[in-house]
Amino acid sequence: MNKPELVNAVAAVTEERKAATGAMIDAVIVTITDAVTTGDTVQLIGFGSFSTGARAARAGRNPATGAEIQIPAAKTVKFTAGKALKDAVNAS
Known part of the structure; x- marks a missing residue:
């Protein structure tokens, strides 16, 4: 939708x-x-919660060259589904 x-x-x-x-x-x-x-944090009872999280800096690889790169730390958005949403999804 x-x-x-x-x-x-x-x-x-x-x-x-x-x-x-x-x-x-x-x-x-x-x-x-x-x-x-x-x-x-935004909590919508029965639907879910929106919040922020932190992702630590880490080492990664460039898929084209295979060279190691540093991936910087970043903030991320988290969504946690509420019980009613989980139940509705599992019921269908």
């Missing part, structure tokens, strides 16, 4: 206009992005 399909599905359930639904979905995405960017 892509974003326009999500907007259509949510608009059908809420019986709102697609434009208003699209704006609401955009606002939710921006709010979650802002919170996770500042280091907060």
Whole structure:
């Protein structure tokens, strides 16, 4: 499902206009992005949690040449599925 399909599905359930639904979905995405960017954890009970994590610097290999390279440390985004989402996926 892509974003326009999500907007259509949510608009059908809420019986709102697609434009208003699209704006609401955009606002939710921006709010979650802002919170996770500042280091907060966003928990949506039953769905899951968005948070940040850290990946340590490490050595890797260039697949084209086989030469060893240094991969720098980086922040990463983590999503942990909630129990209700896990149960729904496993039930289908």
